[in-house]
Amino acid sequence: MxxxxxxxxxxxxxxxxxxxxxxxxxxxxxxxxxxxxxxxxxxxxxxxxxxxxxxxxxxxxxxxxxxxxxxxxxxxxxxxxxxxxxxxxxxxxxxxxxxxxxxxxxxxxxxxAKSELDKYNALTTSKSWIFCENDIATIDDLTFINWKERLFFERLERKAIPIQELLKETSNDWEFVLFVMLAKNFGLNVNGISFFEMAKSIPSNVLKKEVFDVENLEALFFGRANLLEEEKQDNYYKNLQIRWSFLKQKYELKNHYITPIQFFKLRPDNFPTIRLAQLAQLYHLNHSLFSKIVNAKSLIELYDIFKNATSIYWKTHYNFDKQSSSKPKNLSSAFIDLLIINTIIPIKFLYANENGKDSTEELLELISQIKPERNTIIDKFEVFKIKSKSAFDSQALLQLKNEYCNHKKCLHCNIGLALLKN
Structure with a gap:
């Protein structure tokens, strides 16, 4: 009991x-x-x-x-x-x-009544994955949809917490906070912390001044990420080293510890060199990125903002000193979707809240147009006949599993309560 x-x-x-x-x-x-x-x-x-x-x-x-x-x-x-x-x-x-x-x-x-106890014991008896796995597919659509909306916004509120902390640290510099959070997500799971630390260590005014020269931006990002420390024969690499040395002196940038960048087990398209070059190009082409993102009302508008590649050098390189066949390194639709889910929507959600606006319908429409993520949790829900048609579904199910099922909070979950009431 x-x-x-x-x-x-x-x-x-x-x-x-x-x-x-x-x-x-x-x-x-x-x-x-x-x-x-x-x-x-x-x-x-x-x-x-x-x-x-x-x-x-x-x-x-x-x-x-x-x-x-x-x-x-x-x-x-x-x-x-x-x-x-x-x-x-x-x-x-x-x-x-x-x-x-x-x-x-x-x-x-x-x-x-004994029947209440029996239902409770049936619900809270350990199963192979989650307690309600045998019955979750029987929940009526209206109950499930309403609960998924609640779960989606709970997850958004959780994602907004580090953004709020950054805003406090930067005196509500939304443009810079967007840059730091985007950088983190450009680094994905492997280099997210490193990219976050790199971006946070660059003064906001320096970023604003250098967006007009993409090679200066690359020098700034690669230098701050400690990727310009070696001796190489590559002329582009040497050029970035010279630029980085100049920028350090110009802005009096002191040495700053960054969690080491990792290349191990990454596909070439996800190499940190490529992701940093894409981030540099994004900011070079969009000098007021925050206002563009806040004002974008549709998925197509957001795709247009992020459909950039890299500077010319990276068309034939994945790393310095190693030439490869020519290939434009555009951000893929799947990668842009991740940026929208994990950075753009939380930023838009928090900005609307801070300004007393209701963004519920806009964000629900936006997330519902994005394809669902594919991972072990979403795949496992499908085994129990709970399919994700969009990122709205997959985000809600991730919140359900991580914050309710994993903590056995069945009686705080509308699915568990519905099963007990049936």
Missing amino acids: KEDFLHHIWLNKRFDFSNLKTSDNQILQIVDFGRYLQMAGPDIFNAQLIIDNQKWAGNVEIHVKSSDWYLHNHENDTNYDNVILHVVWEHDAEVYRKDNSEIPVLELKNYV
Whole structure:
């Protein structure tokens, strides 16, 4: 038995409350079940009860056992002085207020049908992957769609946290924060931290001044990423070294530790050299990138912004000193989709919120046009007949698995609650 099941029973009135009695045999009537605010203090606020013809208004605390009151040290917490009813599964100890008056107890196990327990045990019995895997496909479309919307925006709020932190650090420099977050996602999982550190170490004013020369931008990015430290015969490499030396002196850039850049096990198109060159070209071609992104209302507009390649040198190179067959290194549609999902949409979401605007419909329309991500979690949901038609679905399912299923929060999940109510 877990406390969250008792919360579910109380809040959803899943017990026979027509003939209730307290543990000391007083008649109990519930006028108002109260509100579950999930704040410090009692579980349920502002409930109204009648106990032996005496009306009470106050808070309700819920525990598996009465003795949990003392286990949680509530007797020493003034937040619990206004508790008018102790709801428990098993009554094993009397509980008193500070004035030594006894708190009435409702022992729920006497009023909950066996069928409720059976459904709860069936839901919370370990399966091969998630608890509801045998039944999740039976959830009606309306319940699932509404829950996925909630999950999608929960995930957006989580992604917005590091953006908010950066905004505080940079005095709300949205343009620079966009640059840092884009750089991180250009680095993908392997070099994301390195690219983030590289971008963050470049002063905002330096970036703005150097966007007009793509080779200066490359020198700045490669130099800050410690990729210009070796001796090579490549003339382009030497040119970037000279530019980097000049920029360091011009802007008085001090040495800054960056997590080492990795090439190991990366496909050539994902080499950090190519990604940094693409990032440089993106900023060279879009001097006011933030305003363009904020004002873009459609997926096509965003694709047009990011459909850039690299400077000429990188058409025949994946790395310095090693020439390859000529190939334009454009950002792929799949890569642009990742940038939109992980950087652009969170930025647009937070910017709208900060300016008091509702971006719900715009962002839902945008994410619904993007193809779903492919990974082990999304593939596993498909095994249980939950398919992702767009990135809206895949983002919601990632939030569901990582924040609910993995933490066994079935009774905080609308799917789990729907299964219990069926």
